Amino acid sequence: MKTNIQILREEKNLTQSELAEKSGLSLRTVQRIEAGNIPKGFTLRSLADSLETDPRNLLSNPKRGNPINRAKLINVSALTSLVIPFGNLIFPSILTYTSKRRRERKN
Numbered sequence: 254m255k256t257n258i259q260i261l262r263e264e265k266n267l268t269q270s271e272l273a274e275k276s277g278l279s280l281r282t283v284q285r286i287e288a289g290n291i292p293k294g295f296t297l298r299s300l301a302d303s304l305e306t307d308p309r310n311l312l313s314n315p316k317r318g319n320p321i322n323r324a325k326l327i328n329v330s331a332l333t334s335l336v337i338p339f340g341n342l343i344f345p346s347i348l349t350y351t352s353k354r355r356r357e358r359k360n
Contacts, residue, residue, distance in 0.1 A: 258311050259287045261304045276303035 262272050269287065273280040276299040283300075286292050292300055292311065301308040326348060337343075 256287050256289065258283075258292075258300060258304070261306060261311070262287075265304060272300070272303060276300050 262269070267275070269283045270280055272278075273283045276283075278296060278299055282296065286296070286300070297308045297311060301311055304311070328345075
């Protein structure tokens with residue numbers, strides 16, 4: 254899954270090296286941030302200035318589904334076998350299938 258920083262960088266046709274040079278950060282820092290580390294303070298401001306955007310636009314979008322919450326929901330749905338026979342197979346399968354379809358539509 255792409256981060257907001259990676260999306261903005263690609264929209265401006267910049268490589269990671271070019272963004273690192275433009276922002277005054279190391280290439281490794283840019284790579285770590287695009288891999289999922291959350292930038293703070295100076296790093297966040299430098300990236301925002303380099304990408305000509307507000308720092309809040311670089312942080313992850315709260316509307317996106319949290320993969321941990323989805324995994325918890327699938328695990329809890331396995332308990333349905335206590336009420337419905339084979340529910341521990343049916344409901345997690347349905348949840349997994351629908352979440353995969355949502356991700357495919359977003360990409």
